[in-house]
Amino acid sequence: MTTTETRVDDTSYPTRISGTPEHLPRAHPTVWGTEADGPIDAATLASHDATGYSVVDQLLSPGEVQTYWQELVRLSSDERLRTDERVITEARTGEVRSVFDVHELSGLVAELVRDPRVLGRARQLLGSEVYLHQTRVNYMPGFKGTGFYWHSDFETWHAEDGMPSPRAVSCSIALTDNYPFNGGLMIMPGSQRTFVQCAGETPSENYKSSLKEQRAGVPAEGDIVAMAAEYGIDQFTGQSGSALWFDSNILHGSGNNITPYPRSNIFLVFNSVENPLVEPFAAGSPRPSFIAGRDFTPLTR
Numbered sequence: 532m533t534t535t536e537t538r539v540d541d542t543s544y545p546t547r548i549s550g551t552p553e554h555l556p557r558a559h560p561t562v563w564g565t566e567a568d569g570p571i572d573a574a575t576l577a578s579h580d581a582t583g584y585s586v587v588d589q590l591l592s593p594g595e596v597q598t599y600w601q602e603l604v605r606l607s608s609d610e611r612l613r614t615d616e617r618v619i620t621e622a623r624t625g626e627v628r629s630v631f632d633v634h635e636l637s638g639l640v641a642e643l644v645r646d647p648r649v650l651g652r653a654r655q656l657l658g659s660e661v662y663l664h665q666t667r668v669n670y671m672p673g674f675k676g677t678g679f680y681w682h683s684d685f686e687t688w689h690a691e692d693g694m695p696s697p698r699a700v701s702c703s704i705a706l707t708d709n710y711p712f713n714g715g716l717m718i719m720p721g722s723q724r725t726f727v728q729c730a731g732e733t734p735s736e737n738y739k740s741s742l743k744e745q746r747a748g749v750p751a752e753g754d755i756v757a758m759a760a761e762y763g764i765d766q767f768t769g770q771s772g773s774a775l776w777f778d779s780n781i782l783h784g785s786g787n788n789i790t791p792y793p794r795s796n797i798f799l800v801f802n803s804v805e806n807p808l809v810e811p812f813a814a815g816s817p818r819p820s821f822i823a824g825r826d827f828t829p830l831t832r
Contacts, residue, residue, distance in 0.1 A: 544697075544726050547690050547747070547813035552728035552754060559696045561723055561778050562656055563803070569655025570648070579656065582765075583723030584777035590648055590704060591772040600706045600771075602639050603668050603795055606630050617821045624675050631667045632821035633797070640666065644799055645832050649702060652776060653801035656700045660829035664688070664699055664802040665822060670795050671714050676788035678714055680745055681755050683722075684800075685779040686729055687748045690813035691737065692823035697723070698806040699779040704797045709768045714788035716775065719762040723778035727754050733814040738822055750782070758782055804829050 543558040562580040566573040571585070579585040591599070607627040612618050617636070619629040634641045643649060644663060653661045670676070684701065688694040709715045727750045737747050750758070762782075767775045777783065779800075788794055802808075807827045811817055817825075 544685075544689050544812075546686055546726075546728045547733055548728055548730055550730070552730050552751060554754070554757070555726040555728065557697065557724045557726055557780065559698060563658025563698065564655040565658075568658065569651045571652055571655050576655075579776070582720035583781040584718055584720065584765075584775060586767065586769065587652075587774045587776070588769060589772050590774040593772065596706055596772045599639060599643075599704075599797060600795070602637055603670070603706060606633070606636060606668065607670060612636070616819070621675065621677060623677070626672060626675060627670050628677075629667045629669050631665070633668050634663065634666045635821075640668075640797065643797065645830055647832070649774075649799065650830055650832070653700060653702065656776065657698055657801065657803040659803045659805050661801040662804055662827050662830060663800065663824050664692075664694070665798075665800040665824060667798045668795065669798055670793070671785075671788045672793045673713070673791040674789060676714055676794065678785040678787050679783075680749050681782055681784040682745060682749050683727060683780050683782055686727070687745075688779065688823065690729075690733060690748060691811050691818050693809040693811045693817060694779075694802065694806065695809060696806055697726075697778065697780040699800060699802040701777050701779065702799045702801070703767070703775045703777070704799070705769065705771050705773050705775075706795045706797065707771050707793050709773075709794060710790070710792060711766055711768055713790045713792040713794045714785050715794065716767045716783055716785050718765050718767065718777060719758055719782040720765050722758055722762045723781040725758070726780060727758065727782065733811075735815060737814070738818045755782075801830075
């Protein structure tokens with residue numbers, strides 16, 4: 532079942548503008564649920580509300596990590612997928628960078644998104660039933676893995692997918708150890724409370740290049756300097772099996788991995804069923820459904 536798409540007034544989060552970008556106060560909550568709504572305790576919810584992220588150590592057991600790691604190897608080695616548009620390769624090396632819509636390609640991941648350890652937290656943080664906006668696996672091999680420049684996911688999802696508000700949350704589950712030196716994700720804690728506008732128009736079919744290297748929809752260097760001065764930078768490190776939950780509007784990025792140690796993860800994005808996509812706010816047409824899901828049916832066990 533899908534919800535009829537309608538255009539809503541874009542007064543809170545205008546972006547891809549022609550003038551000078553501004554920093555706008557967030558008009559919506561970070562945490563929508565309460566302690567009674569799921570497995571996250573009150574103190575962790577309060578911390579997530581303040582910083583925009585939280586970490587669950589050992590969400591997956593070592594045995595589960597190994598099972599999912601083998602699944603990543605299978606997907607990246609499947610020659611039948613090499614020409615599939617859901618498989619994104621590195622711009623310089625041609626190696627697999629990401630595989631999108633992975634819950635449709637892997638029964639294991641399809642089960643994971645409905646696992647109570649995952650689904651329960653998504654529902655609690657968003658205070659509602661949820662659906663999948665996006666799923667993918669990310670590969671950052673040793674020596675060759677390239678990072679992601681500073682950005683807010685919501686800025687892109689709002690501009691190019693038509694997500695009305697930042698009532699979405701991402702879960703990144705580490706399948707390799709995350710060190711400070713192998714391209715670990717960096718986050719500006721608290722930055723989810725500020726929407727940083729971006730300048731410039733969205734190119735036609737921008738996703739075809741942005742998934743390899745994002746250029747449209749990234750903050751100006753001066754804005755990044757100002758946000759870092761205000762919020763600082765944290766980094767997600769920890770053992771494989773740990774999970775990072777982070778708000779859709781938080782500023783984050785990662786550097787290249789020039790170490791011998793790979794960094795791979797399963798990336799799941801949950802959106803509230805009360806926040807369905809409409810027409811894009813700053814693009815000529817929506818991105819494909821394998822990047823921005825438009826089946827708003829609530830996830831169930």
